[in-house]
Amino acid sequence: MGWKRNLMEGLLATFRLCIKDLPPSEKLEPRSIFVLRNNDLGDLLGITPMFEAMKKTWPNCKIGVGIGDWGQPILENNPWVDQSLQVNAPWHNKAMTRQSVLSGLRYALFSQEVKALARKRFDAGLDPLGSQLGALLLMRSRIPTRIGVKGYAGGHSACSSYIEFDDNRHIGKASLASAKALGAKIADIETKPQLFLSAEEKAQGERVWDSSKGLRRVILAPGAGFMEKRWPLENFISLAKRLLKESPTEIVILGGKEDAEDGARIEECMAPESAKGSCSVRNLCGKTDLRKTFAITSRCNAVISNTSLLMHVAGAFSKPNLVLLGPWYESAKLHAKQWGHANTVVAGRERQEGVNQMTSPEKAHDLFQKCLAVMEGVEN
Numbered sequence: 001m002g003w004k005r006n007l008m009e010g011l012l013a014t015f016r017l018c019i020k021d022l023p024p025s026e027k028l029e030p031r032s033i034f035v036l037r038n039n040d041l042g043d044l045l046g047i048t049p050m051f052e053a054m055k056k057t058w059p060n061c062k063i064g065v066g067i068g069d070w071g072q073p074i075l076e077n078n079p080w081v082d083q084s085l086q087v088n089a090p091w092h093n094k095a096m097t098r099q100s101v102l103s104g105l106r107y108a109l110f111s112q113e114v115k116a117l118a119r120k121r122f123d124a125g126l127d128p129l130g131s132q133l134g135a136l137l138l139m140r141s142r143i144p145t146r147i148g149v150k151g152y153a154g155g156h157s158a159c160s161s162y163i164e165f166d167d168n169r170h171i172g173k174a175s176l177a178s179a180k181a182l183g184a185k186i187a188d189i190e191t192k193p194q195l196f197l198s199a200e201e202k203a204q205g206e207r208v209w210d211s212s213k214g215l216r217r218v219i220l221a222p223g224a225g226f227m228e229k230r231w232p233l234e235n236f237i238s239l240a241k242r243l244l245k246e247s248p249t250e251i252v253i254l255g256g257k258e259d260a261e262d263g264a265r266i267e268e269c270m271a272p273e274s275a276k277g278s279c280s281v282r283n284l285c286g287k288t289d290l291r292k293t294f295a296i297t298s299r300c301n302a303v304i305s306n307t308s309l310l311m312h313v314a315g316a317f318s319k320p321n322l323v324l325l326g327p328w329y330e331s332a333k334l335h336a337k338q339w340g341h342a343n344t345v346v347a348g349r350e351r352q353e354g355v356n357q358m359t360s361p362e363k364a365h366d367l368f369q370k371c372l373a374v375m376e377g378v379e380n
Helices: 003-016 041-046 049-057 069-075 101-110 112-119 132-140 171-182 199-208 233-246 257-269 290-298 309-316 332-339 361-379
Strands: 032-036 062-067 083-086 124-126 145-150 161-164 216-221 249-253 280-283 302-305 321-324 344-347
Touching: 003 132, 032 049, 032 132, 041 069, 041 171, 041 309, 049 062, 049 171, 062 069, 069 083, 069 290, 083 112, 101 112, 101 132, 112 132, 124 171, 132 145, 145 171, 161 171, 199 290, 216 233, 216 309, 233 249, 233 257, 233 361, 249 257, 257 280, 290 309, 302 309, 302 361, 309 321, 309 344, 321 361, 332 344, 344 361
Parallel strands: 032 062, 032 124, 062 083, 124 145, 145 161, 216 249, 216 302, 249 280, 302 321, 321 344
Antiparallel strands: none
């Protein structure tokens, strides 16, 4: 660790001496638990199994989750969460534009949201990410039992207990390990992300697809957090053309408003195939809210995406998902260990094995067929 990080850890350890500190114990059943997850949408969706673990261990415990305003759709209808709380904290997310140590300290120590959180008097608090500012927030909220992470972004010096950061551990397993550190029973909990749709939402998702022709339903999601994370758009177009040639397929392109131009480009390039009538390609980027995106995904046959929110949404509904990594990533195998799900195939570079090129459209097509074959085998 650098000297700045060591200094901050020292200050957190000193601050800890001045507040109530209660290590987790099997003899003490928490009446209320706060989980801090002010991070991006995929980060929040990835830890949802921990809510089930804690609620099943302590059915009468009230579970509150601190999220940014952008994360609310993830938790709608979740039976394991009692309350979602506003925590628009300016660290470790892409939604808050002004992020610095000073702005983080100002938020953790003086914001109205944290003051409101402190008034709730939670018995225990967990920061599954593990960060110095997150640990400070838990202390400022006067939470006596605090669970953090050692070795990622710090903050363990302020915690009553912590888990060790492991680069090779899946996000779902890491979140369950945090819950276990508090005393939750995790043996029977799946690491699959959890989304809960209403009957009307499911029906709305079904109506987007054309059920009259019996076409294979494929979602393309060409967007990602920044350009280096993205598999090239031309590759998506080439892959889509292959899919339409081999089998009657309906392709729906999903993403945010920032992906609308790319979606329009794919739709335009696929127009000749769509005109034949046996296939269909529609660009819905920027035209659906998150809940509708979830519903559409729940009714598809497969998803092809960059590493993005759609990767975790596909995992939540056990959909075959081919994830195509951009040049930012040096190991597809490591990425799969950290973020992949049961029916996820992650393709990209393997620098240590001498594979320095991104996956070609031809290779992606072969991997997608294997992805579908495995799923069809499971269903049969």
